Amino acid sequence: MAHTAAVHDSPDAHASHDAHATNTGISNFKLGFWTFLASECLFFGTLISTYMVYKGSAIVGPYPADLFDILHTTLSTTILLFSSLAMVLALHYVHEAKRNVAIGWLFAVIAMGGAFLYLEFQSYLKYIGYGLTLGSSTFGSSYYVLTGTHKAHVAVGMIWMAILAWRIHQGKIPPSKSDQVEVAGLYWHFVDIIWIVIFTLVYLIP
Numbered sequence: 001m002a003h004t005a006a007v008h009d010s011p012d013a014h015a016s017h018d019a020h021a022t023n024t025g026i027s028n029f030k031l032g033f034w035t036f037l038a039s040e041c042l043f044f045g046t047l048i049s050t051y052m053v054y055k056g057s058a059i060v061g062p063y064p065a066d067l068f069d070i071l072h073t074t075l076s077t078t079i080l081l082f083s084s085l086a087m088v089l090a091l092h093y094v095h096e097a098k099r100n101v102a103i104g105w106l107f108a109v110i111a112m113g114g115a116f117l118y119l120e121f122q123s124y125l126k127y128i129g130y131g132l133t134l135g136s137s138t139f140g141s142s143y144y145v146l147t148g149t150h151k152a153h154v155a156v157g158m159i160w161m162a163i164l165a166w167r168i169h170q171g172k173i174p175p176s177k178s179d180q181v182e183v184a185g186l187y188w189h190f191v192d193i194i195w196i197v198i199f200t201l202v203y204l205i206p
Helices: 002-009 011-017 028-054 070-095 099-129 138-169 179-204
Strands: none
Touching (some): 028 138, 070 099, 099 138, 138 179
């Protein structure tokens, strides 16, 4: 009995159990991703700061007050925020081992992300029609770089969700591997939060 207890309490026995955990109790996978999100915060912070500096320095129009349709952007923002709820539900049903329901909610995330991009690109076309292009002014360049980078992140997230849906369909993401969906959810919520900041500073503050 003593020998058995020694085996169970040995460092080797616990090593396999904690192979993917750090001293904080968070898996290496999640900790690495949190570090990535921290770097993304710095990246977007730089882009937002650049926009805030240059938005009022353009010497030629059009200017923000001439362009932005708050109701249109509020609609796209609302859709993106509801996609976070769909992401939460997708993770919940992965935990519940309800693959088809989880896949359905992931497709809802993709659909709402697509609707957001469609509405935002409609705005782009309108702004270009008014003469605001990437090279028309410092305001134009900083605006398109900031919002375009965010839209690229949304597109990457949509591709990620499609891959997850396919892997769930194949049975490769059971409840024991739900951290794959959880990390994707962290990314999607981060993208939503960044857009709230952009929406507030770019569209609501003159």
